[in-house]
Amino acid sequence: MKKSDAVIFFAFVFFFMGSASGLPAGAEVRTVPVANGLYIVEGLEGGNVAFLVTDGGVLVVDSGTSPEAGRLIMAEIAKKTDRPVKYLVLTHYHGDHTFGLQAFPPSTVIIAQQNTADNMRSLNEPRLRGMMEDQMPEMIVAQKLKVETLRKRKGKELPKEEAALRALETQLAELKELRFVYPAITFQTKLSVFLGGQEIEVVHLGRAHTDGDALIHFPGLNVLHAGDLLFAASYPYIGVEAGADTANWIAAIERAASWEVGTVIPGHGRITDKQGLLKMAAYLSELREAVKSAIAAGKSLAEAKKMAPLPSWNGFARERQLPSNIEAVYNELIRK
Numbered sequence: 001m002k003k004s005d006a007v008i009f010f011a012f013v014f015f016f017m018g019s020a021s022g023l024p025a026g027a028e029v030r031t032v033p034v035a036n037g038l039y040i041v042e043g044l045e046g047g048n049v050a051f052l053v054t055d056g057g058v059l060v061v062d063s064g065t066s067p068e069a070g071r072l073i074m075a076e077i078a079k080k081t082d083r084p085v086k087y088l089v090l091t092h093y094h095g096d097h098t099f100g101l102q103a104f105p106p107s108t109v110i111i112a113q114q115n116t117a118d119n120m121r122s123l124n125e126p127r128l129r130g131m132m133e134d135q136m137p138e139m140i141v142a143q144k145l146k147v148e149t150l151r152k153r154k155g156k157e158l159p160k161e162e163a164a165l166r167a168l169e170t171q172l173a174e175l176k177e178l179r180f181v182y183p184a185i186t187f188q189t190k191l192s193v194f195l196g197g198q199e200i201e202v203v204h205l206g207r208a209h210t211d212g213d214a215l216i217h218f219p220g221l222n223v224l225h226a227g228d229l230l231f232a233a234s235y236p237y238i239g240v241e242a243g244a245d246t247a248n249w250i251a252a253i254e255r256a257a258s259w260e261v262g263t264v265i266p267g268h269g270r271i272t273d274k275q276g277l278l279k280m281a282a283y284l285s286e287l288r289e290a291v292k293s294a295i296a297a298g299k300s301l302a303e304a305k306k307m308a309p310l311p312s313w314n315g316f317a318r319e320r321q322l323p324s325n326i327e328a329v330y331n332e333l334i335r336k
């Protein structure tokens with residue numbers, strides 16, 4: 001593994017895994033109503049999980065960031081209904097949306113866009129196997145050596161480095177618990193689920209955050225789960241390793257915004273509306289224009305990555321994503 005691959009890889013795992021429990025420190029998991037029968041589970045790390053309770057059973061959107069998160073989601077659903085979880089729809093393959101799958105009953109039918117099912121096999125599984133079998137054990141050996149040296153020298157960084165070692169060991173144990181569970185049904189552009197007298201539309205609008213994004217539209221409730229097409233009030237992650245395309249991402253958001261939708265559940269961040277959704281498209285458009293100008297001015301990628309945030313992005317969370325956002329767009333623009 002090249003060093004740059006390793007950095008991306010660790011960012012991937014640690015962003016998605018978060019703490020070992022799948023919970024931010026001190027957080028309490030609770031279920032919050034969004035519309036009639038539709039809820040989101042709050043207090044978990046990773047992507048926003050929603051579930052719809054109907055007389056015909058339950059449909060869940062995404063599965064949380066770890067097996068433990070999946071179990072917590074199942075426990076929250078059980079507090080609302082004793083009807084079975086019939087369907088679980090994935091918005092895309094990223095681990096913070098799929099690593100909880102094993103906690104759902106085997107009878108739950110998992111649905112995903114075809115590219116998402118492919119990405120789970122070709123990207124998640126080999127990465128995690130490499131992490132479990134090679135990188136994490138190597139990191140633990142190196143960290144143990146560091147701790148032993150500090151012990152001998154009675155270094156004052158010892159407690160911090162010991163805690164880091166324990167965190168690595170816990171993360172490895174959690175990774176080893178992961179089982180790969182795959183969709184039973186895939187689709188290309190659109191699939192409708194009929195449950196308890198409601199239609200739920202699962203729609204793929206082409207490459208955006210990844211090449212397999214699904215938007216979940218609840219037309220009867222005027223609600224859209226936008227998956228990671230929307231990082232509400234935050235810099236997005238652009239999934240270049242899975243064919244992300246910011247030009248089409250903007251077009252996809254504009255199309256989704258033309259649907260009958262009042263409430264928008266983002267992949268990450270707080271519940272919002274169409275305006276909140278369109279802000280993501282506005283950000284991506286401005287970013288593309290800014291990077292286009294940098295390229296036209298003859299700037300290298302390294303120079304372009306030093307760009308200051310535009311004033312209209314003020315207050316966006318996760319500003320550390322900006323250089324990688326610039327890199328994704330730069331490479332997209334010079335490719336075309």
Ligand SMILES: [Zn+2]
Nearest residue numbers: 092094209228
């Ligand atoms: Zn994602």
